[in-house]
Amino acid sequence: MTDASRTESWLDDARLSGQVAFIAEIDRLKGVLRHTLTLDGARRENSAEHSWHISMFAMLMHEYTPEPRPDLARVIQLLLLHDIVEIDAGDTFAYDTAGYADKEEREQAAARRLFGLLPTGQRDRWTALWREFEEGVTPEAQYANAVDRLLPLVQNYYSGGVSWVRNGITHSQVVRRIAPVAATSPVMWSFALELLDRAVDRGLLRDDRSH
Amino acid sequence: MTDASRTESWLDDARLSGQVAFIAEIDRLKGVLRHTLTLDGARRENSAEHSWHISMFAMLMHEYTPEPRPDLARVIQLLLLHDIVEIDAGDTFAYDTAGYADKEEREQAAARRLFGLLPTGQRDRWTALWREFEEGVTPEAQYANAVDRLLPLVQNYYSGGVSWVRNGITHSQVVRRIAPVAATSPVMWSFALELLDRAVDRGLLRDDRSH
Numbered sequence: 001m002t003d004a005s006r007t008e009s010w011l012d013d014a015r016l017s018g019q020v021a022f023i024a025e026i027d028r029l030k031g032v033l034r035h036t037l038t039l040d041g042a043r044r045e046n047s048a049e050h051s052w053h054i055s056m057f058a059m060l061m062h063e064y065t066p067e068p069r070p071d072l073a074r075v076i077q078l079l080l081l082h083d084i085v086e087i088d089a090g091d092t093f094a095y096d097t098a099g100y101a102d103k104e105e106r107e108q109a110a111a112r113r114l115f116g117l118l119p120t121g122q123r124d125r126w127t128a129l130w131r132e133f134e135e136g137v138t139p140e141a142q143y144a145n146a147v148d149r150l151l152p153l154v155q156n157y158y159s160g161g162v163s164w165v166r167n168g169i170t171h172s173q174v175v176r177r178i179a180p181v182a183a184t185s186p187v188m189w190s191f192a193l194e195l196l197d198r199a200v201d202r203g204l205l206r207d208d209r210s211h
Numbered sequence: 212m213t214d215a216s217r218t219e220s221w222l223d224d225a226r227l228s229g230q231v232a233f234i235a236e237i238d239r240l241k242g243v244l245r246h247t248l249t250l251d252g253a254r255r256e257n258s259a260e261h262s263w264h265i266s267m268f269a270m271l272m273h274e275y276t277p278e279p280r281p282d283l284a285r286v287i288q289l290l291l292l293h294d295i296v297e298i299d300a301g302d303t304f305a306y307d308t309a310g311y312a313d314k315e316e317r318e319q320a321a322a323r324r325l326f327g328l329l330p331t332g333q334r335d336r337w338t339a340l341w342r343e344f345e346e347g348v349t350p351e352a353q354y355a356n357a358v359d360r361l362l363p364l365v366q367n368y369y370s371g372g373v374s375w376v377r378n379g380i381t382h383s384q385v386v387r388r389i390a391p392v393a394a395t396s397p398v399m400w401s402f403a404l405e406l407l408d409r410a411v412d413r414g415l416l417r418d419d420r421s422h
Contacts, residue, residue: 006250006369010402019271020402023362024369026267027250030260039217039238049241052263055291056237060230060333073284076291080266122271151234158217158235191221191231 007117015119022117025087032086035093035163036155045155047083047091055079058147064187070139078133078144081126085110094152094177095169107134136180146184149177153195161204170206171196218328226330233328239298246304246374247366256366258294258302266290269358275398281350289344289355292337296321305363305388306380318345347391357395360388364406372415381417382407 006024010017032047045053055076062072083091088110092099115127132138136145153174156164163169174196182189199205217235221228243258256264266287273283294302299321303310326338343349347356364385367375374380385407393400410416 011398011405016398016402020365023264023268023271023365024250027264027366027369030249030256030264031251031253038241039235040242042242045241046260048260048263049257052259052266052291053234053238053241055263055266055287057234059288059291060234063333073287076266076284076287077270080263080270080287122274154231154234155238158238187222187227191227194222 018117018119019122022114025114025117026084028087029084032083032091034091035167036152037159037162039155039158041159041162047086051080051083054148054151057151058144061147061150061185061188062143064185065143066185068139070143074140075144078129078140079148081130082133082144082148084114085130088113093163093167095167095173142180143184146178146181146188150181150188150192153178153192153199157195157199157204161199161202164199164205165203168206170208171200172208174205229328229330230333233325236325236328237295237298240295243294243297243302245302246378247363248370248373250366250369252370252373258297262291262294265359265362268362269355272358272361272396272399273354275396276354277396279350281354285351286355289340289351290359292341293344293355293359295325296341299324304374304378306378306384315345353391354395357389357392357399361392361399361403364389364403364410368406368410368415372410372413375410375416376414379417381419382411383419385416 007017007021010020029048029051030046033044034047034050036045036050037043038045058075058079059072062069062075085107089103089106092103111127111130115123115130117123118126132141133144134141136142156162164174175193178192181192196205200207200209218228218232221231240259240262241257244255245258245261247256247261248254249256269286269290270283273280273286296318300314300317303314322338322341326334326341328334329337343352344355347353367373375385386404389403392403407416411418411420
């Protein structure tokens with residue numbers, strides 16, 4: 001299917017036509033591969049599946065956030081949208097410092113193009129939601145970022161730590177990566193540390209813990 | 212990974228351990244294939260990706276529901292959860308009447324097992340959300356069902372109608388299938404009918420329209 005045919009006009013309504021073009025375009029997120037494997041170890045997961053899984057995880061763990069809890073509805077909207085820019089910018093591996101150098105620039109351009117398919121008001125609101133997640137300042141964005149850091153640990157642990165082992169990732173690298181979890185939920189943070197200790201014990205993660 | 216290892220205990224906390232077992236178990240939804248193809252036509256989409264895509268579609272189309280609009284936060288929770296039972300029960304093709312005969316029974320058993328991994332209160336609340344979607348009575352469930360019927364039309368249309376053509380699906384079969392859309396949103400309904408007319412014109416759908 002060519003891009004041109006996806007942007008055909010519907011009901012002679014520019015607003016609706018833009019929205020249909022958008023829902024068709026973001027189908028491509030199903031083809032953006034992450035470094036995390038599915039739990040059976042059979043293949044890399046893609047960013048569309050991840051966006052669903054992480055939204056479920058946010059629902060599941062919400063009770064562990066201290067009062068006043070972040071607004072879960074907003075958290076889920078942030079998570080559903082947070083990876084869409086990867087359609088153009090690709091997924092940047094969490095421990096790839098070179099890739100992170102121009103990540104922001106690539107993702108800003110992607111946001112302009114992709115949200116630019118939407119009608120004006122919606123385009124602005126959705127771009128703002130995506131920025132809110134990226135900036136990580138509001139309680140909702142902090143919690144959304146925390147679950148987004150934590151779930152891959154669970155996945156790596158249960159799928160045999162392949163991306164950790166392959167890239168020689170150390171315990172302290174992961175601890176730095178998941179720092180947002182500490183500020184968000186003591187229970188989630190204790191769980192993460194216990195999981196990382198078990199991952200070291202099982203040889204999935206290089207041991208550079210200070211004793 | 213064996214099921215046993217997924218249900219290991221965390222922080223000596225049965226509640227948290229059940230929740231971690233649940234988030235690990237539902238990873239399997241990434242392996243449940245639907246009849247719909249990704250828009251590039253390369254492969255069948257899975258139910259996890261679909262759950263993300265349909266949640267985005269619900270956000271996108273919400274403005275076309277008449278006032279008072281359904282609560283979007285609840286709609287999205289229904290959609291994130293609605294296909295989880297397919298992990299055990301499989302995806303039933305929309306036009307497979309034989310498959311529909313025991314669909315409810317299979318899905319009830321699946322709901323008991325899967326939501327049964329969750330701690331008590333959460334198990335009951337999430338089972339209720341899943342039932343709400345299935346029953347399709349509340350405004351939120353009606354809208355969730357409507358988008359769930361409508362999005363595959365968009366996908367089939369843009370991916371060349373493969374599953375329609377392969378199964379010899381007719382215009383009137385699809386119209387019956389998407390009936391919930393009519394009651395939910397006049398704009399979405401008009402859009403659906405226009406899309407189906409174009410699909411017939413392009414030979415993607417068998418023409419049994421009455422003239």
